């Protein structure tokens with residue numbers, strides 16, 4: 681089983697990247713987590729680019745990575761009360777072509793970190809909404825970290841209760857994959 685991780689912060693030292701790594705560390709044995717490292721290279725979605733002869737290679741690679749993954753984990757900071765554009769753009773790319781979109785039917789979950797006590801709540805809610813509209817089988821519950829600049833110690837969440845909550849959501853995502861497989 682492979683979980684593809686999309687991280688909405690593009691900056692070095694991102695707390696959301698640390699959160700992504702902490703989530704991957706909670707994947708059960710035999711499950712891999714892969715961060716898609718090229719969201720910064722992804723052009724803004726345009727229907728003019730969305731043709732076989734014009735499709736940017738990075739968009740093709742993202743679609744293939746989502747199609748090959750068993751599940752997708754969105755890791756989001758909150759920018760102006762919502763998802764950062766890099767993440768929304770990625771979802772837009774994998775929501776098309778209609779009917780054969782890589783995201784359709786894919787188990788997914790949303791987690792996020794922000795410096796504020798709000799813990800990226802609005803971004804997480806919007807993440808769930810856009811994934812659902814894109815056709816994913818998204819878990820409605822999300823996981824958030826507030827005061828994120830103080831939250832990590834050696835790549836892990838310092839608060840054991842919070843870390844247990846993260847482990848629970850990651851476990852729910854992998855079980856959703858199992859459920860999808862046994863229903864098929």
Ligand SMILES: Cc1cc2nc3c(=O)[nH]c(=O)nc-3n(C[C@H](O)[C@H](O)[C@H](O)COP(=O)(O)O)c2cc1C
Nearest residue numbers: 689694695696697757758759760761793794795796
């Ligand atoms: C353009 C911009 C808008 C932001 N808007 C919000 C916001 O609406 N709510 C919030 O809690 N934090 C907001 N922040 C702060 C980010 O959530 C914070 O920088 C985030 O934790 C950074 O994540 P990172 O460490 O993964 O880069 C904003 C930051 C930027 C750069």
